[in-house]
Amino acid sequence: MKITTKDGVQLHVEEAGDGTPILFIHEFGGNHASWEPQMQYFSRRHRCITYAARGYPPSDVPESLDAYSQAIAADDAVAVLDGLGIDKAHIVGLSMGGFCTVHVGLRYPERALSLTVAGAGYGCEKEFEEYFRGVSLEVAENFERKGAKEFSKIYALGASRVQFQNKDPRGWQVFAERLATHSDRGAAMTMRGVQARRPSFYDLEDELKRMAVPTLVVVGDEDDHCLQPGLFLKRTIPACGLSVFPKTGHTLNLEEPAAFNALVAEFIAQVEAGRWLPRDPRALPGQIMRTR
Structure with a gap:
């Protein structure tokens, strides 16, 4: 089905299942189909929604x-909820979708039951901020000049993608073939307009400290440029937990689907039971051992 955003853009939306809604937001290197293992797993007890971001056909x-x-x-994420008549949902996003999930929590906290922020952090580290912006513009140019069919062969073998290829060659091949179907123009505009211009998490510290939405951050331990931003979110968002997957790269939900699904299912269950709470004030970060 299609829903229309407030500026008239039509977004392709798919859904399955019944129950408390979960909205899945895809990464730059994927599309709505990247969440198929989660759509199949969570639709057994939830209303699951995935959509193709603007710039991603259909x-x-x-x-x-x-x-x-x-x-x-x-x-756009909230427009999808509006188009489906959904008041609140659990929001789950990977990478670019993880950044979007954080911003849904900041801009529309009343619409989020919880936030799962996976593999998010590229461009946040201050020492790499300018490099990230530059390489994002270079990636955009490559999508336009070489086209997704050719450039995907390079992009799919990034430093945090090869872990997926090594563990699951067939799954990685599907990811790479999906990447090759990106719109050349849409990928370039997304890189320039969203990726290269988005604010660092570190610049949002004050707002994040006030964000009360239950949050789970998930990072692969070989996704180097997401590790420190993940720790920052853990230490900054009041009701935030952090999980680090060992020997894992960027494409978390596809590279380790069983672990990802189990983790997110447990998180959502705790949120719905009212048990995912802000950090206990007695858990002082500066204390090593209590002596009095």
């Missing part, structure tokens, strides 16, 4: 750079 591909930004991406 959703519309706006031509103007002004149609792409981090704020617009968060607005």
Whole structure:
């Protein structure tokens, strides 16, 4: 089905199952189909929704750079909920979708039952901020100049993707073939408008400290540029937990689907039971052992 955003962009949406809603938001290197292992698993007891972001066919591909930004991406996620008549949902996002999930929590906390932020952090580290912006623009140019069919062969073998290839060659091949179907223009505009311009988590510290939505952060231990930002989110968001998957890269939900599904299912169960709480104030970060 299609829903229409407030600026008239049509987004492709798929859903399955009944129960408390879960909205899945995909990464730059994937699309709505990247969540198929989660759609199958969670739809047994939840209403599961996935959608193709703007710039990702079969959703519309706006031509103007002004149609792409981090704020617009968060607005689109809420537009999907509105289009389906959903008041609140658990929000689950990977990478670019993880950033979007954080911004849904900041901009629309009343719409989120919980936030799962997986593999998010690229460009947040201050020492790599300018490098990230530069390489994002280079990636955008490559998608336009070489096209997704050719450039995907390079992009799919990034430093945090080869773990997936080594563990699950067939699964990685599906990921790579999906990446090759990206819109050349949509991928370039997404890189320039969303990725290269989004704010670092570190610049949002004050807002994150006030965000009360239950949050789970998930990072692979070989996804190097997400580790420190993940720790930052853990230490900053009041009701936040952090899980680190060993020997794991960026494509968490596909690389380790069983572990990812079990972890998120337990998190959602704790949230729905009212047991995912802010950190106990007695758990002082500076204390090593109590002596009095």
